[in-house]
Each structure stands twice: as C-alpha cells, then as structure tokens.
Amino acid sequence: MKGIKNFSVVLFLLMSSMQQAFPQYKIENKNIEIKLLNNEQFFWQYKIKQNKEVFKMKAPAFEIDGKQVICTLAELTQVSVPSVLKNGVSEYTFQGKVKSVPDVELRLIFQIAPDNAVVRYKYVLSSSGKSMLTKTDGKDQLVYFSTSFAPFKQVKEVQISNYDEKFHSYKLKEQIVEDRYFENNASVMGPILIAGNDQNSFLLAYEHGSHYGNEFLHFNLQKDRSVNLAAVKGNYVDNQPLSKGNEFETVWLEIAGIQGNEDALAAEYRSFMLKYISQNLESRKPYIYYNTWGRQEREKWAGNTYLNSMNLKQTLEEIEQAKKLGVDVFVLDVGWFTKTGDWEVNTSEKFFSDTLSQVKALLKKYNMKLGLWFNPTLAGTTTRITAKNIANRAGLDGNLRKPQPSWETEESYPMCLVSSFWGDFSNELIRLVKEHDVCYFKWDAVWQGDCDVAGHFHGTDQKTMDDRRQNAAFLQPIYMSKIVDRVSQSCPEAIFDFDITEEGRCMGLSFLASGKYFAINNGPYSNNYDLKRSASMPSNIFVNPGPARPWIVRSILTYDKWIPSTLFLTHYQLEGPVSSQTINIASLILGQNGIWGEILKISPEGTKLAGDVINRYKQIRDDITLSLPLCYGLPGESVEIHEKINPLTGKGAVVIFGIRKGEINYITNAKADVKHWKNEGVSVSFNEKGRAIIHATFTETNAKMIFFGVE
Numbered sequence: 001m002k003g004i005k006n007f008s009v010v011l012f013l014l015m016s017s018m019q020q021a022f023p024q025y026k027i028e029n030k031n032i033e034i035k036l037l038n039n040e041q042f043f044w045q046y047k048i049k050q051n052k053e054v055f056k057m058k059a060p061a062f063e064i065d066g067k068q069v070i071c072t073l074a075e076l077t078q079v080s081v082p083s084v085l086k087n088g089v090s091e092y093t094f095q096g097k098v099k100s101v102p103d104v105e106l107r108l109i110f111q112i113a114p115d116n117a118v119v120r121y122k123y124v125l126s127s128s129g130k131s132m133l134t135k136t137d138g139k140d141q142l143v144y145f146s147t148s149f150a151p152f153k154q155v156k157e158v159q160i161s162n163y164d165e166k167f168h169s170y171k172l173k174e175q176i177v178e179d180r181y182f183e184n185n186a187s188v189m190g191p192i193l194i195a196g197n198d199q200n201s202f203l204l205a206y207e208h209g210s211h212y213g214n215e216f217l218h219f220n221l222q223k224d225r226s227v228n229l230a231a232v233k234g235n236y237v238d239n240q241p242l243s244k245g246n247e248f249e250t251v252w253l254e255i256a257g258i259q260g261n262e263d264a265l266a267a268e269y270r271s272f273m274l275k276y277i278s279q280n281l282e283s284r285k286p287y288i289y290y291n292t293w294g295r296q297e298r299e300k301w302a303g304n305t306y307l308n309s310m311n312l313k314q315t316l317e318e319i320e321q322a323k324k325l326g327v328d329v330f331v332l333d334v335g336w337f338t339k340t341g342d343w344e345v346n347t348s349e350k351f352f353s354d355t356l357s358q359v360k361a362l363l364k365k366y367n368m369k370l371g372l373w374f375n376p377t378l379a380g381t382t383t384r385i386t387a388k389n390i391a392n393r394a395g396l397d398g399n400l401r402k403p404q405p406s407w408e409t410e411e412s413y414p415m416c417l418v419s420s421f422w423g424d425f426s427n428e429l430i431r432l433v434k435e436h437d438v439c440y441f442k443w444d445a446v447w448q449g450d451c452d453v454a455g456h457f458h459g460t461d462q463k464t465m466d467d468r469r470q471n472a473a474f475l476q477p478i479y480m481s482k483i484v485d486r487v488s489q490s491c492p493e494a495i496f497d498f499d500i501t502e503e504g505r506c507m508g509l510s511f512l513a514s515g516k517y518f519a520i521n522n523g524p525y526s527n528n529y530d531l532k533r534s535a536s537m538p539s540n541i542f543v544n545p546g547p548a549r550p551w552i553v554r555s556i557l558t559y560d561k562w563i564p565s566t567l568f569l570t571h572y573q574l575e576g577p578v579s580s581q582t583i584n585i586a587s588l589i590l591g592q593n594g595i596w597g598e599i600l601k602i603s604p605e606g607t608k609l610a611g612d613v614i615n616r617y618k619q620i621r622d623d624i625t626l627s628l629p630l631c632y633g634l635p636g637e638s639v640e641i642h643e644k645i646n647p648l649t650g651k652g653a654v655v656i657f658g659i660r661k662g663e664i665n666y667i668t669n670a671k672a673d674v675k676h677w678k679n680e681g682v683s684v685s686f687n688e689k690g691r692a693i694i695h696a697t698f699t700e701t702n703a704k705m706i707f708f709g710v711e
Helices: 179-183 261-276 293-301 311-324 359-363 384-388 423-434 465-490 548-561 580-589 602-627
Strands: 013-014 023-030 033-036 044-048 053-055 061-064 067-070 090-096 104-112 119-127 140-150 156-166 169-176 190-196 202-205 216-219 227-230 252-260 289-291 329-332 369-374 378-380 404-406 409-414 438-443 495-499 516-518 568-573 593-596 630-632 639-645 653-658 661-673 677-678 682-686 691-698 702-706
Touching: 023 104, 044 252, 044 548, 053 140, 053 465, 140 202, 169 548, 179 261, 179 384, 202 227, 202 516, 252 261, 261 548, 289 311, 289 568, 293 516, 293 593, 311 359, 311 602, 329 438, 359 369, 359 378, 369 423, 378 384, 378 404, 409 653, 423 438, 423 465, 465 495, 495 548, 548 568, 548 580, 568 580, 580 593, 580 602, 580 702, 602 639, 602 653, 602 702, 639 661, 653 691, 677 682, 682 702
Parallel strands: 289 329, 289 593, 329 369, 369 438, 438 495, 495 516, 516 568, 568 593
Antiparallel strands: 013 023, 023 033, 033 044, 044 053, 061 067, 061 140, 090 104, 104 119, 119 252, 140 227, 156 169, 156 190, 190 202, 202 252, 216 227, 378 409, 404 409, 630 639, 639 653, 653 702, 661 691, 677 702, 682 691
C-alpha cells in the first residue's frame, strides 16, 4: 500500500455470497492475521500463520438504555486507509452500526506492528441519537470481549501492580490459574492473562492502572473455560451520553499468540513493550539518570531543609561531577520552582537568579538533558493556573480539599486531573520545553481516587458521589497519558517518568504506553519495619553504602521478563568503599540506570572507577536493553548471576554477585563476542560453541562484571 514502508501488511476485501451479506476484512503482518468476521457467534479472529492456530473473539457488550446489547454490526466498513505511526505501527479503523440499536455506531481500531505478534485494539461507541450507557442495577455492565480457553491446559495471571511492603515497591508476580478457579467462576485482575498448550501460547491484556486488589476491570473465568474481560467499577457513569463529543472509548486491549512456550511469548511481549506500545520512543532509550532527591533527603535528615542545597553553585558542581560519571539526564527534584502550578523557576538569590541559564548552558556543553520534578495534581494558592481552575479543585465526600504544605514552597490546592485542568497543566509543560529545553519530567505523588466533585469530566451533580469518585479514579491514568502524549507531540524528545514508590498509585500497562516508571525511593515513609527511631535516624532505611540497598532494588528486575528493566528507573548510590561502588555500578548497568546520593562526596578514585565502567557500559547498553534476562539466584543469596547478551550480536554483559570469599564459575547461554572487558578477579575463555567460560574469584562481598563487545 502506498505510503507504507518496510511493512508487509496487506488488506483484503473478501466476499462470501453464500454465508455473509457483508464483506470480511483481513489485516496481517508476516506472523499473524486478524480477520473481521462480524457474525452472531464471533466478531473477529486472531490467527498464528505458522501453524494456523485460531483464537476467536466475541463482540463487546454494553448496557445501552437499560438493555444489554451485544455489538454485532449491521454492516462493516473501513474508515480510511491505514496510517503509519512514528513507531512503525500501522493503525486500521473500521466502523458499523449496531444491529439492535441503529442510532449507535461501533468503531474498531487495530494497531499492528510489522514484525511482532502483539496487536493493540480498542472500541469507540457513539450515538447519532440520545442513547446512553446505563447501570440498571447500579453496577457497570460492560464486557470488552469473551473467548474460550478450552484448548489450553496451562493458564497464568501476570500481576504487575502488586505492592510489596517488604521491598517498598510494586513487584511482578506470576500466579498459576488452576482448574478450581474456572470451576467456581472466579475472577483475576491481571492485567495480563496467558494460556498455553504443548504447541502454542496466547496472551490477553488491558492497558489501565491501579493498585492490585483495587479492580476496575477483571477477567471472569467460567466453568466451560471461557474467559471474558469485564468492567468492575468506574468505567463509565450511569446515563452517560454517547452523542457526538461524548463518545465512549474503551481502554486499549492487547492480544498475542505464538507457536512456542511461555518464555517465547514473554520475549515477544517484551519486544512489543520496548518498540511498539508507545510512540514516545525517547522513553525507551537506556539513558543514565542523576536525580538530586537522594542528596536533598540526606540534607533533611541532617537537620537542614529539603531546599538547603538547591542552588546554582551546588547544581553546577554536580553537573561537572555527573559528566565524569557518564550521566545523560540531570534531574532537579523538588525546589527548583517558586510555586507549584505555574512552575516558574525560583529566581531568588538563594536559588537560580539567572533563571537556569548557566545550568542549561553547561548541560548543553556536555550533551546532557535537563529534567525537572513535578506534582501534576498541585497548584499554589496564589497562582494564575489556580485562578483559572478554581472549579477544578479536588474534593471528597462533598468537601473541597484544603491547601496543603508543598515542599517548603507556597501551600497548594490538590487539583483534579480529570477536568479541564489537564490541558492547562500540559500547556505549562510545553512552555517549559520551549523556554528551558526541559526534556525529562518526573511526576510524583499522584494518588488515585481522590475526587468526587461534580462538574469535572467524571460526572455532573445528577450522578451519585460514588459514581463520580469511581469514574474519576478510572479516568485518572487515561488523563495522565493524555498529558504525556500532548506534550510529546510538541517535544518528541520528552521523557515522562511516573513515581510509583508508594502504594495507591495507578500502576499498570496504561502509563507504559506513554512513558516509564520511577521505582523504589529511599525506603518506607511509614515505620513498618518496627525499628526504633531517633531524631537523627530517618524512617527510610535503604540508603547506606553497601550491598543491602542493591539487594532491595534488584528485586524488581523480575519485571524484565515481560517489561524491559529500562522502563523501571531505579537509583543507586556510588559513594562508599570500592566494593560498595562496584556492587552499585554492577546493579545499575542491568538496566535501571539511575544514580543519586551525595555525588560530590565520591572520591576522585571512585569517580574514575564509576565513569570508566559506565562509559564502557554505554558501548553495549542498547544490546543489554534488547537482551532477554537470564538470572540464577536471588538478591542476597550466595550466588546471584545475571546474563544479558544479545544473541544477534554477542554483545552484552554478565554480572556476578557474591557475598563471601570463594569462587564462582559460569558458562554463558548465548554465544558471546570474544572482545571483552572484565573487572579484577575474573578470567574468561571461550568454548567451541562460542560460549564464554567465566571464572570469578571473590575475596569479599562484591560484584564481577564482564562486558562483551567492548575493549
């Protein structure tokens, strides 16, 4: 098709006068095929080309005007020629009128990559009349799809928003779904559900976000081993109009299938997350980040203020040091601004009287990007954005939220993102891009479900307070992505990072379609470790030099099976003795790529050590990012080994952590580039298959690194 480069998707129009009175459409890439059936039994099907295995999907069902409507269409047409998105994905749109409700139209949107089995799709429902989405029994009545798992013996739920208090982080968890769950019509939250047999593996997923257990959608399991994805709460409000301008869009849904096992499916999905789920490709690059918060929090513990060292002199010195450490993105955390909401640089003499001009010049000199901290839901009480958005203040139970302290700056109103405030906030970010060349935006303290005020985009005063609250919570991750995508259109280099270090935030696949996550802070702000406190001892505990913080932080590398670790920015501290520095650097290069702490206190020798290793890592970081993880042992165990080698190039790394004196041997799974670098205490040879044979000698708790493909 004209305008589509390097993409073998072909669109066919198939007529079947015997069985169908309407055309069938088919879209495909080299691996899979989608055929739109639009019959009473199945809406469309997904086929693996390699062995012709078919997965059939039933039409979505909505409650419209008090009646349950299965959206089989009277006719089906293609809206326009497919468009090619900037990530190389082609988008197809089809539409038709719903048979049983002629004034309602359903639009189907598919996104398909040239070389990946994961397909994104969503539905858009609209009405030319007065039809509405309703809740006759007070509950959401919406089934996004239904299909059968009867051919598959193995079913597993992949949880990504399960918060683990022990690690002060969300963690990935895989849970086998046994027959007893189907037999008792149970449900699981997901957001990923996989199924397989001896030949094939399939995946179903939805892009939303919430704390595990706080379900807005879930998979319902039936005795006949059918599965549907249904709304639980908040997906819409009662009597929600479907008229022009009020169309209902579902969340993005995903389907994938391959001939192969679960590991092969995970590899395919991981590639999709890295290359094709998002058009904001800058967020996928394995940059090295420095953030000032680690230093600022230490200042607070020392009896100063968070903003004590937020000034021009300190910042310029840290940029010089960050350059030596190999940092690509330099992030000013809380305190760079005068007030939240208007987000103007604090130009008082104590802070940045030159409006960051020297900071920007030095960053440009070193080819580094500027990043800034934001809380998208706060606006100072005397700001122009608050004056314009006073009606968009957040509130609960009939009470508007009161102004609250805001990091030693002017008190701020909590604002609702699911309102016209989202557009004004995004305008502020676009302004900062234009005025200050800001490329990285760290978002913090965005809590889910904190507004039920009437008149926002989550319901009028004719809706119940509970209905408005649930809909606001459901829509919050959607509006967060709207902001990111709007800013990214103006600034293609923009990177958005959402801090998920506390529970109760909208963690899920939705934000990963627009940006990335910031994982694990300095430790729990609640005293749930039952440690005795003193005035000089902070509540956070994952902060000291040594191996303990890296044990905690490496624990979330389990995401890397399904979601690349570069999408979970996590910070390591490079101060301390050589062994501690080595452990932290060796952990960092596995993909989390963050540095913080008091970097000006790193010794010259430590600075050279870190800079040398990180700059070698940069030669192969793209290969490490692409590489599937192989892990042996868990953080803190006697032996913990990580292999990240790109099988197409042989480039990558092996990292070995040891906790005591001894020797550890390892043979790589992948063929490795014979050109390599290693730190002290390691010998490397190669066998006839090109695998590296590694012998590591430990004299203390430490880490060994072997980089393949570098000098």
